[in-house]
Amino acid sequence: MQSPNHGLRRGVSAPDIVVLHYTGMASCQAAAERLCDPVAEVSAHYLVDVDGTVLSLVPEERRAWHAGQGAWGAVTDVNSHSVGIEIANPGHHDGYPPFPEAQMTAVQHLLSDALSRWAIPPERVIGHACMAPGRKIDPGEKFDWRRLALSGHAVWLDYEGGSSAEADATVFQEAARRFGYPVPATGEWCAESLAVWRAFAMRFLPWWADQAPDAAAVRHLQRLAEQWPVG
16 A cells, blocks of 8 residues: 655655554554545655454655644654554553564564665664643553663663652753753753653553652663663
């Protein structure tokens, strides 16, 4: 299938980010129809079905319309900088089933090819929630980021624990911005900071996503930011 919803990349000649999404729709076919509908004005480069079937919808050289408003580090036009991969899953509003083995394997193959083709480092593989916290939550806490990291297609650090003291908002915001998350420097736990916390926790501390952060959780983010500061 080919989507008509794409254009020229703006300001860059090649992608340097990969954004992973879930479709949030009842079936892969329904998602494919929407991603190829010119009226919808949305698209992605790839769509991965639950059985591992991959549909190529937009050439990687072109700017697909999947990311919307958001940012990662200094990048504010994420569509122009990225390859977008939609993963068929009905999402949190409709049961949110696990991602099957065949589907995860297909995503890994896609990432292996894209990262090699465009020399994209694994720390530039992010979720939709990473660049649009509060507005988006996909691919969510059931997505196996650790598996991708072990195969060299994302980043991960195992949680070390530590102090359960109250989390410092300023320290959290500084570490979040250094890693790439778009968060204001308010020095307090504002709505934007809490949205970033949830996006971070769903990806790196998935058992913690619906709880308040503490100092140990913030230290985990600091460790990630120290090892992979956003470029």
